[in-house]
Amino acid sequence: MTVNEALPTRTDWTLRGGTPAAPSTGRLRPLGLREVTLRPGFWQRRQETNRAASLAHIEHWLERAGWLPNFDAAVEGRLPGARRGREFSDSEIYKLLEAMAWEYGRAGDPELGARYRAIVRRVAAAQEPDGYLNTHFGRPGQQPRYSDLEWGHELYCFGHLIQAGVAAARAYGPDDDLARVAIRAADHVCDTFGPDGIPSVCGHPVIEPALAELYRVTGNRRYLDQARLFVERRGHQVLDDIEFGRAYFQDDVPVREAGVLRGHAVRANYLATGAVDVAVETGDTDLLEAVARQWSTAVARRTYITGGVGSRHQDEAYGDDFVLPADRAYSETCASVGSVMLSWRLLLAAGDPRYADLIERTLFNVIATSPADDGARFFYTNTLHQRVPGTEPPADAIVPRAASSLRAPWFAVSCCPTNLARTFAGLGAYLATTDEDGVQIHQYAAASLETTLPGGRAVALEIDTDYPADGRIAVRVVRAPETPWTLSLRVPQWADGATVEDGGGKRGVPAGTVQIRRRFAPGEVVVLDLPVRPRVTVPNPRIDAVRGCVAVERGPEVLCAESVDLPDGLGVDALRLDLSAPPVERDGEVVATFRRLPAENAGWPYGVSTPSTEDEVLEVPLRPYHRWARRGPSTMRVWLPVNGD
């Protein structure tokens, strides 16, 4: 028996689009999901697979694993006996709902809308009269509410519920049933953890950005105040110490005093995301600068070449500075989702193209890497070095989260599939922004853009590109104001030799932002050409794990060598890159020249000399890292030891 049974069910399903992360202040303003439409190309394929396959796959597994039926069991009084899944499994339902809300808001598929509403009804029915909602806590025979803030994930689950509610409110309007469930939950959280309530925080952040976002859609300042309270409380040792130390959940140092992102990488990135939300909504420039500083240091010292973060398996955590082993790189998919959320908010706040650079790198090399082409198997972790081919996981079993030698359908902790789903559903929103004076294009994909600049100045653009296969990006003006405005295009930091062609002339442009301010007539085309030829990248010498190695990149894509491209029986670890013949592009493939180590020696592996490579030369194609492990089991390397080093 729950209060929401009495809620009038909404019948007006008019679409309103919606904008993930819409701060009320900042340098740049985000576009809504109906202002940018991906057209066929790299990202549209992935968004379409997400819509057509992943959402149903996730829904299937949430039923099958029992995590969604937990809500029915709650309503029917069958918990705790019937409960299945980990303590945070409710959150996966909320992330699916968020993905569905963005997807429906974007494309309005009525069948999807009906599935969404069916799940919302089951969730809403389980909410308790005071707004509390969690299938793992609080009933006779379960742990009491808030009895384990370190590991219980109750506020984490509420955070994802509220994020789903925000998506629902943005897609459907604030009287959507899910938005109302989320608002009740948020009120309960504020009642319970407010200034006079429990003076603590959740072991897993995410309630912070969720409440700040709910403030944005409702205008209710109470949620922002609560978000700020959670951000400020953390770091004062309000949680119990644990084996991994309080840095694991960022309770070691207050957010505004910390120098770098640290601890559990998903937690760290979600918290920083919430801190930016609070900072920009409250005008707290100290807090904003603190997070920007942490971001910069983490990028310089704690980020893989793929953009992935969190090197440690044990606690899924950021390592110490420059500890970035390719071997067993954890690089959790969810940490990259959090990284994109964080960088996006910093980009909106400050406009610095470095943030969009990292988003691009992360999208192409982690977010695109995780899902299988069928949208029904995923990498939870994203190693940069696979030494043992591994075996295909069973198609119909739940596997451990870090068993990632091949993509798996579902995990005991299955946060990544739902996190990807919400990211792909809202992906268009990351492409561009506006400001007072124009449009900024940050990410390159075939797309249509239609928006209105301040003063009612309508702009419509068509972006035509085969990026990243090709570096040519043509921006065609479809509609434009009569008065001058500025078209800004990001020139990635890697794009040495980029050119822009604007009405005849072609000129070189440095990395950063190229701004074209003038009147544009419909039909005019601006072409940005990014040099996507293969290039050799060397690591900072303080990164011990990849000393003596280089990576080969092509445009925004990190490449890798895979054993399925090698002669029978040869593993990638025998390869030594011969830089006397640098990697070249040939017939649409990047080909690198290697020599090989002699067969392994037995015996003590430390001595007075190393063996030299064999004379035979091997030409091996390098593939985009995001394509790896799609042709069966293989060994793989991103970082390639250089011969003779």
Next chain:
Amino acid sequence: MTVNEALPTRTDWTLRGGTPAAPSTGRLRPLGLREVTLRPGFWQRRQETNRAASLAHIEHWLERAGWLPNFDAAVEGRLPGARRGREFSDSEIYKLLEAMAWEYGRAGDPELGARYRAIVRRVAAAQEPDGYLNTHFGRPGQQPRYSDLEWGHELYCFGHLIQAGVAAARAYGPDDDLARVAIRAADHVCDTFGPDGIPSVCGHPVIEPALAELYRVTGNRRYLDQARLFVERRGHQVLDDIEFGRAYFQDDVPVREAGVLRGHAVRANYLATGAVDVAVETGDTDLLEAVARQWSTAVARRTYITGGVGSRHQDEAYGDDFVLPADRAYSETCASVGSVMLSWRLLLAAGDPRYADLIERTLFNVIATSPADDGARFFYTNTLHQRVPGTEPPADAIVPRAASSLRAPWFAVSCCPTNLARTFAGLGAYLATTDEDGVQIHQYAAASLETTLPGGRAVALEIDTDYPADGRIAVRVVRAPETPWTLSLRVPQWADGATVEDGGGKRGVPAGTVQIRRRFAPGEVVVLDLPVRPRVTVPNPRIDAVRGCVAVERGPEVLCAESVDLPDGLGVDALRLDLSAPPVERDGEVVATFRRLPAENAGWPYGVSTPSTEDEVLEVPLRPYHRWARRGPSTMRVWLPVNGD
């Protein structure tokens, strides 16, 4: 109320010495603890610290942490409410008892004997009528017996109890109270897990060598059969799968089919130890060869230069081949205790000096590294690279096991201190062996040796050396048979340029074993001279983590650079070894020449070029790795990047 209250308490405390691991077959025969006496020097100092400080320290903490009082609570019916510690905490009491038994057996300190007997009484009182003994399972309100073989550690605890009982039987004789408790426990295990019993094994091996050893002291074949049954059962997926996979507890592949040591390193080494025990007692050469093969492969591909094993924090496990990161090297102290146990048994079985080489390396670079000089703080893990100085752990608190930037007094999982204690107490036994024809000296330390060769031929030797500070080892014959016999001396694999001086002549000897067969007169001296000058060691090129680095070794000691020896504020990670001036020994210190990296760059750490080092030259002493972190917090490196590589 327990049956052992009725046991007549033993009153005859005559000392019998004792020999850890005394197989009934094999190439070499071990010596007893009263046949070898360490004299002042490197190892005697450590054995003495163990006796005088560590045993009392451990006893203090076992009381304080409540793990020993658990036995009293069991007797008084206060469990489970009063129980403290992890599910395997009973085992620490047993390892302390084992250490005390060896120590008493060796030196006969009556005060120690009294403390030992007091603890034995408390343990014995808690044993149940059927021989079962565990403070964590089986009482109302506790989990049922054997309801969690994967993680419950019940047979693991019995294993350590039986090992303690074996030490007691060897030191005092088989009618010692602890030996009798162990025999009751072993009978219970055989009753419960025999051919018609529970067809499974324990998630943590150690019962296997324990039962085989108990067979050796009792002659009761039942224990050997049970040990063999446990060894043979494992690897057939008799345990449930877990997140880390069944390789974690070696239940993935049968022992005799496995190609390499794998999974949790302590588990792997204990199991292999038990498999050798079973193999040599049953004449199972296939099994023996299987373990020898696993040892060889693990040594060639999965062993740190220190001899340490187990690179992974998450599951304390062996990594894949050649995954040996210096960063966060786990190298658990207990895994090295297990490695020494395993290598020792293989040495006894086969006589190959490679086994003694690894024992030497492990003793000097892991076993000697773990304890503080006061014998009251320990490293649980033994990293080869410390990037952040860390902070001194509180002197009176229990710390997480892997928080090892400095030595700590006690751990939440505190297996290492007690494991070291039993190792140091029995250390003399690892120095030498006998066979039909003579004496083999495997490890070099100042010591006296007195034994009897077959045929009643008494031999007494005095070994005089300041090893490893000095490489000169003088073996003086004190007593010898009239007939010829063979004195064998191990020449370590690293000792390029070793010489032996035997009656005037000095000759070069290659790595391996030098054998001198002749009549020896009392007073004669044989001198082995091992070149302990510093040498530069390069790693196998397949070990990615240390590519472009070398280590500096001196004799059996691995050296390291520590930031406490650097100019203020400079960390070891800025150092680049300048091999144009190789490390030299000067005034008793090894000094190496370095250049330094420029101050860190900010920004994206992957680019087109690397910075070159600064012109200034730094001379820095390198210290034995086992001495690191004894002068306060510091950063440290074993593997030194070579300038220009």
